Amino acid sequence: MSLDEIKSHIAKAETDAGREPGAVTLIAVSKVQPNERVEAVLEQGQRCFGENRVQEAAGKWPDFKGRFTGIDLHLIGPLQTNKVRQAMELCDAIHSVDRPKLAKALARLAQELGHCPDLFLQVNTGEEDQKAGVFPAEADSFIAECQALDLPVKGLMCIPPVGEDASQHFALLAKIAANNGLDGLSMGMSSDFEVAIAQGATHVRVGSAIFGTRGG
Numbered sequence: 001m002s003l004d005e006i007k008s009h010i011a012k013a014e015t016d017a018g019r020e021p022g023a024v025t026l027i028a029v030s031k032v033q034p035n036e037r038v039e040a041v042l043e044q045g046q047r048c049f050g051e052n053r054v055q056e057a058a059g060k061w062p063d064f065k066g067r068f069t070g071i072d073l074h075l076i077g078p079l080q081t082n083k084v085r086q087a088m089e090l091c092d093a094i095h096s097v098d099r100p101k102l103a104k105a106l107a108r109l110a111q112e113l114g115h116c117p118d119l120f121l122q123v124n125t126g127e128e129d130q131k132a133g134v135f136p137a138e139a140d141s142f143i144a145e146c147q148a149l150d151l152p153v154k155g156l157m158c159i160p161p162v163g164e165d166a167s168q169h170f171a172l173l174a175k176i177a178a179n180n181g182l183d184g185l186s187m188g189m190s191s192d193f194e195v196a197i198a199q200g201a202t203h204v205r206v207g208s209a210i211f212g213t214r215g216g
């Protein structure tokens, strides 16, 4: 799909769900994509991008930020505590806050740097061993802990298990967010962003549908 096609699918999903036009932010996930493809999407006017790894983001975005104004860079992949400073200097939002140790590191550096990216707390809605995020039963206390650290918690993020009905996971994430008075919902990828929008997603993370298959 082209960027314009994705955008019109998002607009239609917003309307179908009775949501305001523009309620959903499209994060174009540029991880592992060749720079020419990313640049083409920048030329088409897209400014919000998602990267999975701090190292990779640090390799390409300072240059793009020098050439295009208004770039909004979101880290959507796992964050090690030794990369927190670099992530905070580079990114406008972090969607993978998944443990107390990381929250504390973010809070300490937010004090030192005087700013903090918008934060989304990752919830492992499928309770999968190999996946990051707090379990649903721990989410309320983790949210409270992050808020007590004065972190700018915008919302929650999830990645549903492969092969399961994503809709139930999106509904669970939306419920936890609502119970905690959080507005932001980072959910939905290439295969299910319309379902996520129907369930209240405010941020959809779309990679291959825009850029083509990674490494392909």
Ligand SMILES: *Cc1c(COP(=O)(O)O)cnc(C)c1O
Pocket: 029, 031, 052, 076, 077, 159, 189, 190, 191, 205, 206, 207, 208, 209
């Ligand atoms: C890669 C990735 C995406 C985008 O996936 P697509 O299926 O290519 O749209 C979204 N979210 C996260 C966390 C990812 O790692």
